[in-house]
Amino acid sequence: MESLRLSQDFFARDTITVARELLGKLIIRRIGRNELSARIVETEAYLADDPACHAYSSMQKLRKGIAPSGRSAVLFGEPGCAYVYLNYGMYWLFNVVTERSGTPGAVLIRAVEPVMGVTTMQRSRPHIVKPHELTNGPGKLALALGIGPEFNGRPLYEASNKELFFACDGFKISSNMMVTSPRIGITKAKDEHWRYYIRENPFVSTIK
């Protein structure tokens, strides 16, 4: 089946809806003549009034009239742009910006299932033996798909951007196959169930 790029409208909605609907969608990554694709199996929502969101302190300042700047400025910008940031000084994490411009929000892509270009992904992660460990975490999938800081702020909805975008191929998930849980690895707002994953999928990072 032909896969179609997700438009900006898809992302210009509330973050939780986008996080849920991204499950089962594809990430397409073209590196030269090489096409990689992977199905999204785990996401997390990060909201405007959410202490775990990188935009949180900028939101406080915004109420005093100070404009967002630095790392989190992208989160206040156009929906459907990439937000890529360095975590623990070592790993790049791939998010997509949500909500209307002016309202911050993002969905973290936490795990994917490789569809095309598995051998290329393996070259990016040469020490990995077990297939499911190739892309079962946000840092891992960024390495496997070659997603780094050069993509931060890039509009993924524009047709001219052929290197990285989201697509729909008609794959559907029944609601009983979607699991909701607390987000992983955070200390703030840990009781909010804003993580979503596909039940029994071997590429999900951890079962919790």
Added chain:
DNA sequence: ACGAGGATGCTCT
């Protein structure tokens, strides 16, 4: 399978 500990650099206080 699972838990502890270390690597490493940016952001915020």
Added chain:
DNA sequence: GAGCATCCTCGTG
């Protein structure tokens, strides 16, 4: 200076 949306290695079971 503390904290951090992680991953890998090495131990044990």
